[in-house]
Amino acid sequence: MALHWLDFAAFFTYFILLSLIGWLAGRSKKQMASDYFLAGKSLPWYVVGSSYIAANISTEHFLGMIGAAVLYGIVVATPEWSAVIAFTFLIWLFIPFLLSSKVYTTPEFLEKRFNRKIRFVFALITIIANISAFMAPVIYGGGLIVEEALGFNQLFGLNVEAINVGAVTNWGLFFSIALIAFAAGIWAIWGGLKSVAWMDVLTIIIMVAGGLTVTILGLTYISDGNGIIAGFRKMVDINTANSGWAKEWLDTNVVNILNGATEGASYKRLSVLQPINHSVTPWTHWVFSFFYIGLWYTVINQHMIQKVFAAKDIFHARMGMVFASFLKLLLPFIVVVPGLIYFAMNPDFLQSNNWDFMREEANKTYILMIGRLVPVFLTGFLLAALFGAIQSTVSSVLNSTSTIFTLDFYKEYFNKNASEKSEIRMGKISGTVILFFSIALAIFLALTKINIFVYIQTMYTFIAPPFSAIFLIGMLWRRINGKDALLAIVGGFILAAILKYLELGPLAEVNTPFANFIKPFANQGLIVWGFSMLVAAVSGLITPPPPSENVGDGLAFNFRKMSTLKGGLGDKWYNSVALWWGICFVLMIVFVLVFSLYV
Numbered sequence: 001m002a003l004h005w006l007d008f009a010a011f012f013t014y015f016i017l018l019s020l021i022g023w024l025a026g027r028s029k030k031q032m033a034s035d036y037f038l039a040g041k042s043l044p045w046y047v048v049g050s051s052y053i054a055a056n057i058s059t060e061h062f063l064g065m066i067g068a069a070v071l072y073g074i075v076v077a078t079p080e081w082s083a084v085i086a087f088t089f090l091i092w093l094f095i096p097f098l099l100s101s102k103v104y105t106t107p108e109f110l111e112k113r114f115n116r117k118i119r120f121v122f123a124l125i126t127i128i129a130n131i132s133a134f135m136a137p138v139i140y141g142g143g144l145i146v147e148e149a150l151g152f153n154q155l156f157g158l159n160v161e162a163i164n165v166g167a168v169t170n171w172g173l174f175f176s177i178a179l180i181a182f183a184a185g186i187w188a189i190w191g192g193l194k195s196v197a198w199m200d201v202l203t204i205i206i207m208v209a210g211g212l213t214v215t216i217l218g219l220t221y222i223s224d225g226n227g228i229i230a231g232f233r234k235m236v237d238i239n240t241a242n243s244g245w246a247k248e249w250l251d252t253n254v255v256n257i258l259n260g261a262t263e264g265a266s267y268k269r270l271s272v273l274q275p276i277n278h279s280v281t282p283w284t285h286w287v288f289s290f291f292y293i294g295l296w297y298t299v300i301n302q303h304m305i306q307k308v309f310a311a312k313d314i315f316h317a318r319m320g321m322v323f324a325s326f327l328k329l330l331l332p333f334i335v336v337v338p339g340l341i342y343f344a345m346n347p348d349f350l351q352s353n354n355w356d357f358m359r360e361e362a363n364k365t366y367i368l369m370i371g372r373l374v375p376v377f378l379t380g381f382l383l384a385a386l387f388g389a390i391q392s393t394v395s396s397v398l399n400s401t402s403t404i405f406t407l408d409f410y411k412e413y414f415n416k417n418a419s420e421k422s423e424i425r426m427g428k429i430s431g432t433v434i435l436f437f438s439i440a441l442a443i444f445l446a447l448t449k450i451n452i453f454v455y456i457q458t459m460y461t462f463i464a465p466p467f468s469a470i471f472l473i474g475m476l477w478r479r480i481n482g483k484d485a486l487l488a489i490v491g492g493f494i495l496a497a498i499l500k501y502l503e504l505g506p507l508a509e510v511n512t513p514f515a516n517f518i519k520p521f522a523n524q525g526l527i528v529w530g531f532s533m534l535v536a537a538v539s540g541l542i543t544p545p546p547p548s549e550n551v552g553d554g555l556a557f558n559f560r561k562m563s564t565l566k567g568g569l570g571d572k573w574y575n576s577v578a579l580w581w582g583i584c585f586v587l588m589i590v591f592v593l594v595f596s597l598y599v
Contacts, residue, residue, distance in 0.1 A: 007380030014206060014384035018199050018391070019187065025198040026191015033420040036192035036427055037104055037403045039310040047197050048320025051307045053327040054200035055396035057207055057389045058138040060456045061335040063145070067362030068280060068454070069339025073239060073269025074595050075281045076339075077332035079293075079457075081272075082286055084588045086294030087325045091581060093557075094299050095308060095317050096567070097475070100554040104309065106300040107408045113474055113555045114546070115482030121489060122467060123408035126302055130401040131434065133459035134303065135394055136441035142184070142390035143177035143442065145367065145383070177442045180387075181435055184394035189402075189431040192424075193310055196395045203388035204327070210385030211334030214366070217373040218341035235337075238344040239269045269340070272592050276523070277516035280454065285522035291472065292529035296464035300471055303400035314568030318577045325584045329591065342369055394438075402431035461525030462500065466492030469532035477537075478556045481546035484539040492532035499524040 034040055043051070068076040103109045107126065111119035187195045219231030268274070273283040298304060311317035342365045370382050406427045411418050418426070445455075469492065470485040499518060507515040517523055545551075570576040 004376040006377040010380030011384045022187030022195040022199050026195035033423045036424045039194035043310045045316040045319035048311050049323030050204040051197040051200035052324045054204045054392035058393035063141045063363050065335045066339040066366045069336045070362045077336040078281050078286045080331045083328045084325045086290045086298040091321050114485045129463045130397050134397040135438035138393045139181045139442040140445040142180035146176035147173045181439045184391040185435045188395035188398045203392045206388050207385045210382045235344045292465040292525040295468035303397045322580045402427045405430040458521045461521045465525050465529035466532045473536050478551040479545045480540045484536045488532040488536035491535045492528050496528045
């Protein structure tokens with residue numbers, strides 16, 4: 001990508017502004033542990049919502065999701081729109097529990113509800129997941145962007161097309177990975193959550209503005225100068241196979257495109273609901289994803305929920321998640337529609353018979369669109385948006401991981417009487433070590449050929465279901481104790497490993513309804529979640545009920561009181577949580593129905 005000096009000026013202006021915000025927010029001379037780990041519980045709703053979504057948007061979206069949209073169509077927007085359902089449960093049911101428990105981390109909450117063993121297991125798995133499923137792939141994707149945009153392969157005298165793993169080391173990519181990791185992580189280590197959260201406000205503005213710019217320029221480009229509406233119509237026409245070569249060719253090649261779908265199945269790129277054997281997002285993912293991923297990701301995933309813990313009060317926590325819901329509705333127009341536009345620009349992209357090659361090349365879609373569509377200065381602005389996506393996720397995950405290590409391991413097992421100064425120091429040391437581990441794993445991912453979106457979603461559906469299951473059944477049924485939860489976790493992970501073995505081994509070349517149902521990772525997640533729920537329920541009927549202190553009103557639902565529906569809902573119509581949540585929920589339904597009309 002050829003960059004003008006104005007592009008560099010735009011990029012570094014953003015980086016300087018971001019650093020200034022991080023320094024100002026985290027410069028407190030009398031920093032307490034609550035300031036470092038929970039921003040002193042001072043975040044207003046717009047910071048809570050902005051930081052929550054900024055931490056969620058990463059290279060998974062700008063590279064992996066846009067690339068997946070080229071291959072599969074609008075269905076990859078499912079995780080974004082269905083997140084509004086997950087946020088609904090968080091707003092109305094779970095936020096009061098989490099805030100009333102007065103905890104710093106979700107493992108600490110699970111100890112109060114279950115026992116110390118569950119806290120240890122969840123904290124350990126969270127640290128592993130944060131490094132493997134969040135930080136490493138995001139840093140790897142960021143390295144790809146830096147390498148492509150700034151030409152580090154040329155700097156190191158390498159030709160990226162000539163790289164042969166095992167014979168030539170791609171030092172340009174490795175250098176890019178290290179650079180992006182340190183640039184993204186420095187303020188999280190120095191200033192803690194307050195720096196991270198306030199930087200995310202600028203980041204979300206840049207990401208939304210930059211992402212919509214690419215969408216608008218792309219629609220204008222394919223309209224041949226006839227405007228955005230004409231471009232949108234052409235995008236829909238080509239993606240629904242109503243013109244050109246597409247209809248005849250897709251009818252004969254649908255098996256390759258859907259990667260395992262039943263032969264003869266229709267290829268509906270603008271359908272939210274896909275066949276149950278769709279390799280990435282079967283209809284079961286849309287309907288049930290909240291239960292086997294959403295609960296873990298939105299409620300007990302520390303790097304996301306930490307922003308809610310840091311809210312000023314319950315109103316700012318709830319309204320912050322309403323704001324996050326609106327941003328989620330907008331997100332597919334930023335990170336999915338560009339993939340549909342690129343398909344409209346190059347519909348013959350899918351004529352290749354090499355599915356692995358297509359998935360790898362699809363990751364480059366966003367960078368290619370920037371290079372083709374975006375003028376000078378705006379290119380630097382969009383690179384800043386991409387860096388913001390990387391920085392916000394890395395910073396949030398790094399801060400939350402160091403929080404868990406410090407409070408759930410260091411203070412619990414090594415130094416119970418640690419001073420607040422010692423906790424902050426350990427948070428910074430552990431953050432630095434975790435960053436180095438993430439860089440090492442990112443380099444390992446760079447030596448493989450994998451679609452970032454598929455990799456991350458696969459990791460989610462392997463890790464999340466057992467914990468989503470025990471959290472949900474533990475909230476709904478007071479009879480579930482720590483032993484029941486631990487048995488469900490162990491059983492769930494064993495089943496997940498078995499299903500993954502069947503997918504990659506005995507069933508890899510089998511084309512039967514059973515095999516095709518088992519292969520999609522989304523269906524595996526649903527099976528594991530259901531199994532974990534069943535194990536916990538059966539065990540709960542056999543074992544003694546938990547002590548009363550583990551099932552108080554702040555730890556499990558009391559359906560008689562329903563106190564979770566009270567408090568923090570706003571005192572005027574214009575700041576009513578119920579009103580703005582209702583508008584958002586209706587818009588989600590409208591978006592799904594509009595795209596489903598093209599089925």
